[in-house]
Amino acid sequence: MSFSLTKLAMIKKRHEFLAVKSGASKVGSSSSSSFGSSWGTAGFLLQACLREDQKNLQEDKRSEARFGVTVTNNTIRKMISAPQKGKNPKKVNEKRGPVSVLRNKMRRRLKEALRQIAPELARPGVDYVIIGRQACLSIDYADLLKDLEKSFKKVHRRIISSGTD
């Protein structure tokens, strides 16, 4: 990595996350209002959407891509309760899980993967959101990278096909 990375621009506001989510799910039905797509794997779900103010510009004039990583508490709770129940069902009812530790760990892992992959694959003007899933911590890091690469390509294929109408 000889070229010095500029820092990844992050998505920070709740409404921006929601915009990506709605844009990504709308693409199949709507005519052309927003260009987005989503692709899920065992470890995570990738959502992408071309921003409203950027979509009429040429590709080289667009500003850089933005990224958001999010993990909800519910997925962590399910992850704690599901596999342990086989082992020791009594203890699960009495004990609280280490929710925040696992949540932060998952987010850090996804962020690290994003940092390695994103500068090569991300397209300008597009917002990306990665949502953690239960298997995220159990699969190997190398596989996680492969999955992320693959899903970036899948997402891009859909955006381009729908955006070049």
Added chain:
RNA sequence: UCAGCUGGCCGGAUGACUGCUUGUCUCUUGUUAUAAGAGAUUAAGAGGAAAGUCCGGGCUCCAGGGAAACAGGAUGCCGGGGAAAUCCCGGCGAGGGAGGUUUUCAUGCUUGCAUGAAGCUGAACCUUAGGGAAAGUGCCGCAGAAAGGAUACCGCCUGGCGAUGCCAGGUAAGGGUGAAAGGGUGCGGUAAGAGCGCACCGCGCAUCUUGUAAAAGAUGCGGCAGGGUAAACCCCAUCCGGAGCAAAACCAAAUAGGGAUGUCUCGAGCAAAUUCUUUGAAUUUGUUUGGCGUGUGUUUCCUCACUUCAUCCGGGUUGGUUGCUUGAGCUUGAUGGUAACAUUAAGUCUAGAUGAAUGGUCAUCAGUGUGCGUUUUUUACGCAUGCUACAGAACCCGGCUUAUAGGCCAGCUGGCAUA
């Protein structure tokens, strides 16, 4: 050396590559405001619980938190520590505790031992919301005669009669009920009984001794008095205002140009002016004072502010700054103290994020479990493999509680062995 108990400490180590946040320095750019970007750096970067949010503070706002009463809430053996606390230390009382026992009972037989139960005692140590039950009220289901200044079912005793029983009286030893039956054991006493009398134990009161005190011990007196429950209401003593950093203050941009009150209208005194029917009255203006009203649970009081001519109130989005980390701080030593802790000297600055940094990928070592092999067994060595916890700062401190792989150290008690 083994077992038990208690207290304290640590919370894997080193290295490589590659990232993040903050600080500092350099350079560049520049805004509405704050600043932003790049590079450098032998600078720093989660905990003992950061957790639960159970207590106590600091800090901020509620005009002052000032006074009193009421309401509401909290605490509760004694002494000390502490800013304070449902905190800590030391002691007292009560309860538990391996074991011991020349006590009592039961069983067994090897007839003086074993076992079991009860009583007494009791190592280290553990637990303890532990004021007041003669200030008052409530409650004590079922059972039982009776559940609290009581009462008599079966009984026991005496007397009478119409006599295998009934009636009247005495009694509370025995039986029975219950968690609990108005002191316990023994002897005397008696018609039968009873603190009726006596001894011991318990209890209450008084005095003395020890102790700062809680309390302990001794002596004497009292024949015994009305049980339990205050984590039921309550009484007594002490303490307590509310909300919380999403508190709060500020900057800039943009939006909305919103709503309310009102144009004077209360009393008294003083001064001035004007008018009139002139030692008086009315009006206007100014000023002083008072009243009414508003201001955090209620009420009252005090201070303060407002009670008008234009003033007050508000909705509300985005970005940023401050609050924000030097503090009841940390480390080491000395002195005092049984200890908690205090005093003092020297040194030291040690996270500050905000969709939220402190990471990711490995390597070696360490600890430990399992399996295999070598070795005469313990042991040691080698190989393989598994495990290395609980858990992540969000304004900051002091405590408590809960979670926690594994390891280390110290002390106390008991057993065994050796000298």
Added chain:
RNA sequence: UGGGGCGUGGCCAAGCGGUAAGGCAGCGGCUUUUGAUGCCGAAGAGCGUAGGUUCGAAUCCUACCGCCCCAG
């Protein structure tokens, strides 16, 4: 992060010191040609978990666990 509240059969719940009422669902029977309705009957809880106070706790106290709501 802070502030409130609630846990009782499968579900909805009453009870708040004296051995847990009721309804719905489910089960068995009767009624009906069959089903619904109706009637009768039985079963199913130890009160979120663990300690304590009490003779006795679903209830009182303490500590944990889980869930829900409010505040930008």
